[in-house]
Amino acid sequence: MSEEQTVSLVDVLEEDEELEEEASAVLAGSDSDHCSYPQGYVKRQALYACNTCTPKGGEAAGVCLACSYKxxxxxxxxxxxxxxxFRCDCGNRKFTDLQCKLHPEKEEVNSVNKYSHNFFGVYCTCGRPYPDPDDQVEDEMIQCVVCEDWLHGRHLGCVVPDCVELHEMICESCMNKNSFLWTYAAHLAVPGAAVQVKEEMGADESNTNLPNQKEKDDDVMEPSCKRSREEAEPSCRLKDLQAIGQKRVQSGAVFWPSAWRSKLCSCNTCQDNLSVAGLSFLSDESDTVLAYENKGKTNERTQQGHDPLMSALDNLNRVQQLEIIHGYNDMKTELKDFLQRFAAEGKVVTPDDIRQFFEQQQSRKRRRVDAERFYCT
Structure with a gap:
């Protein structure tokens, strides 16, 4: 086996742990036993589309985690x-031959739900499936904060920053539909190779930032009536940024750093404009996928704290509990020693090796039982 093909046991365990953590982050934030329909339009949840029940050419529909299972x-x-x-569609009018087993009483359609080509198994501006059997390029998919479509990194029209999982992304199409976002992008977005910043001011003012501009404005004498109005009405941060004149080339997707939402203007006019554009969620930091994933991880840790095996131990007497705990610890120690030998010798652990280990465990257990019978007679 070549060096490139060799995978150590540590690599396998680390990859498995990473996959489990990712699954917990996504799934633990959603209920796997009960249909989410009674909750209405859930703020964020894991969703699935069924190609068997709603194939391409029909109406798009999405089902919750529990319905995907049941x-x-x-x-x-x-x-x-x-x-x-989103509100679970399972069993509504879009599913002609299927009734929801968990919550059969549903309205015909969920009018507030938004659908895209994702619900038919295609993604990105290229409209390809994921994983794509015909695509030989290794490329990650990144979800747009606004339209929630998944796009290939190479189709974003910009350089993907390092530690991309810590940033939110808005695709070029959504940026152009909501052009005011380009003003924020010039000041708040993650710098990248595709970013070109221009100044509409003179060279001596090129380094002017928002706080300095405010200080400059404070030095100008204004009528007292105007100052009174400004004190009564909070200034619009968006207008302040526009007044600075800093521009950004309006092309390509935009990546945003953590906490960027808290820096958006919260004046009444801007909040109304966000609502009209259907972007009110941008002012909600708990709307982020990262916040949802952290909630899922917390739920998973809480569930692990109620281990059914530990609950079963509570029903045993003290002697039985100690026997089981000692037996488990002995097996764990022996398994660790067994695997360490393979790691030290650089050998790959096979299913036969694991089978042999447990056969030896059974053999030792039988010898201990026989010995106890011998000494008891």
Whole structure:
């Protein structure tokens, strides 16, 4: 086996742990036992589309995590990761031959739900499936904060920053539909190779930032009536940024750092404009996927604290509890020693090796039982 093909046991365990953590982050934030429909339009949840029940050419529909398990077992499902403000469609008018097993009483349609080509298993501006059997390029998919479509990094029209999982992204199409975002981007966005900043001021003012501009404005004498109005009405941060005149080339997707939402203007006019544009969620930091994932991880840790095996131990007497705990610790120690030998010798652990280990465990257990019988007679 070549060096490139060799995978150590540590690599396997680390990858498995990473996958489990990712699954917990996404799924633990959603209920796997009860249909989410009674909750209405859920702020954010894991969603799936069923290609078996709603194939391309029909109406797009999405189902919650619990329904994907209970109502669509064995079906071809598209994993949509998470979507915001969505109500489970399972069993409504869009599913002509299926009734929801968990919550059969549903309205015909959920009019507030938003759908995209993702619900038919295609993504990005290229409209390809994921994973794509015909795409030989290794490229990660990144979700747009606004339209929630998934796009290939190479199709974003910009350089993807390092530690991309810590940033939010808004695709070029959504930026152009909401052009005021370009003003924020010039001041708040993550710098990248595709960013070109221009100044509409003179060279001596090129380093002017928002606080300095405010100080400059404070030095100008203004009528007292105007100052009174400004004190009564909070200034618009968006207008202040526009007044600075700093521009950004308006092309490509934009990446935003953590906490950038808290820096958006919160004046009444801007809040109304966000609402009209359907972007009120941008002022809510708990709307982020990262906040949802952290909630999922917290839920998973809480559930792990109620281990059913530990609950079963509570029903045993003290002697039985000690026997089981000692037996478990002995097996864990022996398994660790067993695997360390393979790691030290650089050998790959095979299923036969694991089978042999547990056969030896059973053999030792039988010898201990026989010995106890011998000494008891």
């Amino acid at each position: 109502c669509h077992e064995g079906h071809e499902l598209f994993e949509l990761y998470t979507k915001r403000n």
